[in-house]
Amino acid sequence: MHDFPEAPTPAFLFDLDGTLIDSVYQHVVAWRQALSGMGIDLSVWRIHRRIGMSGGLFVSALLRETGLKLTREQIDELQTHHADAYEQQVHSVKPLPGATELLGELTARGVPWAICTSGYARTARLALGMLDLPEDTPMVTRDLVRRAKPDPDLFLAGAALVRVDPAHAMVVGDSVWDLLAARRAGALGIGLLSGGYGRDELERAGAFRVYADPADMLDRLDELGVRQSD
Known part of the structure; x- marks a missing residue:
């Protein structure tokens, strides 16, 4: 009988806006206002x-x-606005x-996970209370890495x-x-439709599974190799 190594437990690295919280359009409006x-x-x-x-x-x-040019200081000012x-x-x-329930279920099954967001801590950490998560939740924000998506740094750090x-x-x-950064990090990508991108776009970018939202993903965790015994 062969003694094969045991397969590792899967782990999940979650984007935040449009993935766990319904905030894409608030960010769009905020950017438009700042611009x-x-x-x-x-x-x-x-x-x-x-x-x-x-x-x-x-x-x-x-x-x-737009053909416009801004200085580094003006770009920083724009991001502050x-x-x-x-x-x-x-x-x-x-x-x-399903976002809160999905994270709770993964935790209950002993599956590691972290939140990895291009947002700065100032705005990203506001989501912890919304999701009923403690302050010490594993989270990587833009402040902690050299480059954000589509570079892989956030997911490598997560x-x-x-x-x-x-x-x-x-x-x-x-x-x-998210999916381009996942590919560059060497991780599998899962797409959610909850941010406004279409299934075809997400699949072309590398998603091997696409779900409507976190609730849909929670219902189909078995497709991702997450078992009750995990």
Whole structure:
């Protein structure tokens, strides 16, 4: 009888906005408000397509579309204005269906997980209370890594935080930027439709499974190798 090594327990690295909390459109409005405050008029749909990227890349991509140039100081100011505008709307942000239950179920089954977000701690940590999570919840924010999505740094740091090999982790995200970063980190990608991207877009970016929202994923955990005995 062969003594084969035991398969590792799967681990999950979650994006935050549009994946665990229903905040994508609040961020879109906050970015539009911040941009308008600096005299930059952009359509909402153009902003939405960039949500999930690091703030710096986000601004660079949008400015490229307008042909405008901003200094590093102005880009930093723009990101501060975005955070201010988002905080004014945070009261309207709610957990996505099944998000709290999904994280609770993974914890109950002993499955490691962390939250990895391109948002800065100032706004991202507001989500912990919404999700009924303690302050010491494993979370990697933009402040803690050199580069955010679509670079893999956030997910590599998240895997290290919960002490798993990225190759044994699954990244759960709602945008193509999450899935590109997952591929670069060497992790499997799971797409959620709750951020506004379509199934085809998520699959083309590398999602091997796509679910409607966290509740749908919770109902199908067996498809991801999460067993009751885990």
